[in-house]
Amino acid sequence: MRKTHRPLTTLxxxxxxxxxxxxxxxVSTAMPTVVGELGGLQSYAWVFTAYMLSSTITVPIYGKLSDLYGxxxxxxxxxxxxxxGSIASGLSTSMNMLIAFRTLQGLGAGAMQPISLTIIGDIYTIEERGKVQGAFSAVWGIAGLVGPLTGGLIVKYLSWHWVFFINVPVGVATSLLLMAFFHEQVQRKPQRLDYAGxxxxxxxxxxxxxxxQGVGRNMLALPVAALMLGAFVFVERRVPEPVIPMSIFKQPAIAISSVAGACFSAAMFGSTTYVPLYVQAxxxxxxxxxxxxITPMxxxxxxxxxxxxRVMLKTGFRPLIVGGLGLTVAGTGAMALLLRPDSPIVLLQLAMGxxxxxxxxxxxxxxxxxQTSVGWELRGVATASNMFFRTIGGVLGVGIMGGVMVSQLIKDPNIPLSAANALLGPDHGHGVPEEMLKTLSGALGTGLSINFWLICAFSVAAFAAGLFFPRVSRQAGTPISTADAAAPH
Known part of the structure; x- marks a missing residue:
């Protein structure tokens, strides 16, 4: 059994x-321009929700598969x-094509973040894990710095299609490094995936x-959702290998983390989706x-x-959770108050920070x-379940806000919704009668202002959940080598 090369695997x-x-x-930077070119402002939210929805659904499935097969x-x-999915999205020529291929892209993304974080949990001790997870967050910082600038330059000098093509060389490098330097030994047992679940x-x-989304007949889907999800819980309690073991939610840390994660992710995804739209449109x-x-955030x-x-082992989990979620309330509250045409940009950016x-x-x-609450044999599904609730929160949050935005745009039946696409064109409304443009801009601004208060409300809900987080014991673990990674602990 070859040994994992930790530095290159981590890379x-x-x-x-x-x-x-x-x-x-x-993509957040480029999307208003994409809608301006392809049309379909009413489908704006679906470009994001299709991606997040497909990745959300597959997160717990991939997590379970990783526990079974490595x-x-x-x-x-x-x-x-x-x-x-990235290549296909870049080749799209209509909003419907883009939404379809973003769905395919999300089906793959459902494996990337949770499995990567699970591997970190496998090959590092708890003392190392906090530092490594923090360092991994620096990746988001780098992306936050270069992403908006890169997106703006690509849209200006090339074409929005290239915002999807830039993933290809990074993805190829990732795959080659994993194949060469990450090794694990999985003890395969006769187990079945829960297809019904x-x-x-x-x-x-x-x-x-x-x-x-609450627009028109869409609300009829709510009782269907309740029936399907109720049946899902019923099945998961009875099958031997559930997609999401209901027993893990008996751990207060996991249950509360799921609720808080869903709420703050709704706020986070809502801000990355609708703040750029507000600025452009x-x-x-x-x-x-x-x-x-969105760069400061x-x-x-x-x-x-x-x-x-770095400080987690000294302070424990609870102070960071309660204090951090309190800051999200302060930031999103300030954002909802300040996102107005006459507000200084620097104050908005400070609130996002x-x-x-x-x-x-x-x-x-x-x-x-x-991850500390379970052993190796459940770490993959526990991590994936946590990521699932975070992503489902983002999906539902963006979906709700999309419904609010569209409902404001269709209030005046005399103005076609398609005219709103002109707000995102390169000439910002050129060719649209001034009165109609003013009405559309006002309706869109009202809808987005409501969304910013919804973002604050989701942050408040996350903070409320965090107040119930228990005082979890911080026991230092030992690294789990990939040679015996499949052994129960």
Whole structure:
């Protein structure tokens, strides 16, 4: 059995996370321009939710598969699927094509972040893990710095199609490093994947997303979602190898981390989705300025996460969680108050930075608390379940906000929704009657202002959940070598 080369394996995992981080910053910067070219402002939210939805559904499935068959093959498969989806997204010629291929891209992304973080949990001790997780957060910081600028330059000098193609060389490098330097020995046992649970979970989440948007007949999907998710819980309690073992939620740390993670992710994804849209469509800013508005959050997050990893063994999990989530409330509250045409940009960026500091403290502590609560045989599914709830929170949050935005745009039946696409064109409304443009801009601004208060409300909900976080014991573990990684602990 060959031994894992930890530094180069860690580099491969960092590159994997870099792709995910770059995807957020570059695509958020470019999307208003994409909608301006392809049309379909009413489908704006779906470009994000399709990606997040498909990755959300597959996160717990990939987590379970990694516990059954090993981390390496699942991560390589997910990376390959992500690259195929990236290339196809870059070749899209319509919004429907882009949404479809973003779905394919998300099917691969569901493996990348949770499996990468699980491998870190496998090959590092708890003393090392906090520092490594913090250092990994620096990847998001780098992406936060280069992503908006890169996205703006690509849109200006090349074409928005290239924001998807830049993933390809990074993904190829990641796969080659993993194949050469990460080795694990998995003790295979006769086990079956819970296909019924996977189907019920997928159907329930899709129905829930349609229902929470609250536009027209979509709300009829809510009882369907309740039925599907109720059946999912029923099945998971009875099958021998569930996709998400319900027993892990008996651990208060895991249950509360799931709730808090869902709420703060709704706030985080909502801000990265709709703040750039507000800057471009309402304020008339450039793509680079729009992307630069979320940069302070994405840079402050890893800086705070790095600090959290260093002090966690001294302070414990709870102070970082409660204090961090409190800062997210302060940041998003200030953002909701300040996101107005007459507000100084620097104050908006400061609010986003405070939000990012809070996210860095809380998210790092919550994740490591979850991984500390279980042994190796459940670490993959526990990590994936935590990431699942974070992503589902983001999906539902963006979906709800998309419904709010569209409902404001369709209030006046005399103005076609398609005219709103002109707000995102290169000439910012050229060719649209001034009165119609004023009405559309006002409606969009109202919808987005409501969304910013919803972002604050999600942060408040996360903080409330964090207040119930228990005082988890911080026992130092020993590194688990990849030679005996499959052995129960």
């Amino acid at each position: 491969a995992l960092a590159l994997s996370l870099f792709m995910a981080a770059l995807e957020v910053t570059v 981390r390496k093959p699942i991560l390589l498969f997910g990376t390959g699927l992500f690259l195929i 996977a189907v019920l979970l997928s159907a329930g989440v899709v129905a829930l997303l349609f229902g929470v 309402v304020l008339g800013g450039s793509p680079t300025l729009a992307g630069g508005m 994405i840079v402050a997050w890893p800086a705070a996460a790095l600090l959290a990893g 405070v939000f990012g500091v809070g996210l860095g403290f809380a998210s790092t502590a919550l994740l490591i608390a979850v």
